[in-house]
Amino acid sequence: MEKDLIDFIAKSIELTFNAISRVETLNLDILFAYDQERKQYNSTSILAYLKPNTEKGSYSLAITKRDLYTNNSTFVFGEAEVGGRVGIVSLARLSIDPRELYKIIVLKEVTHELGHILGLRHCETNYCVMSFSTNLKEVEQKSFKFCPDCAHSLVYLAAF
Numbered sequence: 673m674e675k676d677l678i679d680f681i682a683k684s685i686e687l688t689f690n691a692i693s694r695v696e697t698l699n700l701d702i703l704f705a706y707d708q709e710r711k712q713y714n715s716t717s718i719l720a721y722l723k724p725n726t727e728k729g730s731y732s733l734a735i736t737k738r739d740l741y742t743n744n745s746t747f748v749f750g751e752a753e754v755g756g757r758v759g760i761v762s763l764a765r766l767s768i769d770p771r772e773l774y775k776i777i778v779l780k781e782v783t784h785e786l787g788h789i790l791g792l793r794h795c796e797t798n799y800c801v802m803s804f805s806t807n808l809k810e811v812e813q814k815s816f817k818f819c820p821d822c823a824h825s826l827v828y829l830a831a832f
């Protein structure tokens with residue numbers, strides 16, 4: 673994973689969530705999640721692996737270059753346990769130029785999955801980072817921020 677991307681994501685997360693981020697390289701063999709026919713990795717299986725390996729009181733958000741799917745979708749940009757502790761984002765379908773735009777696109781997906789981890793569901797407000805995106809264009813169109821309703825819910829959820 674490129675250092676400029678990871679540094680940018682880690683710093684942005686700290687600002688958005690007022691949290692401390694720690695970057696770790698997982699030399700994890702995710703072959704157990706690989707589907708030979710689809711040539712994709714099952715994100716739900718990876719989350720199940722990450723969960724018991726996440727320290728109490730912290731959250732894990734994995735980033736991979738592998739293409740991910742779930743049992744009810746052909747591919748996913750990411751998946752997270754709503755109100756849970758773990759999430760994952762795939763970079764496989766996020767390629768876009770220039771680099772600065774690419775970093776923002778990745779940040780949107782990371783923020784989206786972290787929002788799920790913290791208990792948020794999909795949002796109907798189309799510019800909100802919690803709106804559901806089915807393609808890269810939709811990711812491009814939404815902002816990297818939470819709408820006022822989601823931001824309010826986050827503060828409320830964080831209090832419990």
Ligand SMILES: [Zn+2]
Pocket residue numbers: 784788794804
């Ligand atoms: Zn989502």
Ligand SMILES: [Zn+2]
Pocket residue numbers: 795796797800801802803818819820821822823
């Ligand atoms: Zn929202």
